[in-house]
Amino acid sequence: MPSSWSPSLRFELQFTGDNINLWGEKLNAVLTHADYAVAGWLTKPLTGNTTLSTANAADDEARAAMVKFTGGAGPFTVTIPPVSKSYLVWNATAGPVTLTTGAGATVTVDPGDIVWALTDGGAVKTPGYGGASIKDWVSGVAWSYNAGALPAQAGNAGKVVKTDGTNASWQALSTADLGDYASAVKGLALAFAIAL
Structure with missing residues (x-):
């Protein structure tokens, strides 16, 4: 019976007694592919929509653990194999990159995002x-007051975002904001003095 291939990462699965005197070479190929699947890095230039390559027993793009997409403004759609797999994705293009298997939900990675x-x-x-x-x-819950965006930052150097529970804005710190600071510092100073 011939060898077969693992479904997700396309490793060669040896049949008992197959590949006599070749098993070392075959095993090394599988270990090299396993290394790439766990810690391998692929830089993929995009000029249009593309599909990551797959190949049984040979090098392929879709097996990589980490993928950095480079290229123009897009938007781009990258099709990955319809098998279970995780990727760390860095979008170093100037436009959005959408990941799809061709079925189900997709993920869009904005420029610069990892x-x-x-x-x-x-x-x-x-x-x-x-x-x-x-x-x-984070956009919907933590920053829901402003549709996921911080208040404008221009002209607000040295200020902090403060909220009254409904509205948020940039404001300078005041002594009232640090009201418990003095007592906290005294408590720490006392604790240090006792410890010494």
Whole structure:
């Protein structure tokens, strides 16, 4: 019976008694591919929509653990294999890159972003909370007061974002903001003095 291939990473699975006197070479090829799948780095220039290459027993792009996309303004769509796999993705293009298996949910990586994307063979997702990606969760929950954006930063050097529970704005720190600072420092000074 001939060898077969693992479904997600396309490693050669040896049949008992197959490849006599070749098993060392075959094993080394599998270990090299395993190394690439765990810690391998692919830089993929994009000029249009593309599909990451796959190949049984040979080098391929989709096996990489980390992928850096480079290129023009896009937008780009990158199709990954419809098998379970995770990727660390860096979008170093000037436009958005959408990851898809061709079925199910997709993930769009904005220019400059680095995200962890994973697929169960259909949907592509990023880690998150409550069904939302971390980026969407932060925008929707932590910064929900302003549609996910900080108040304008220009002209606000040295100020902090303060909120009254409804509205947020940049404001200079006041002594009232640091009201408990003096007592906290005294408490630390006393604790240090006792410790010494």
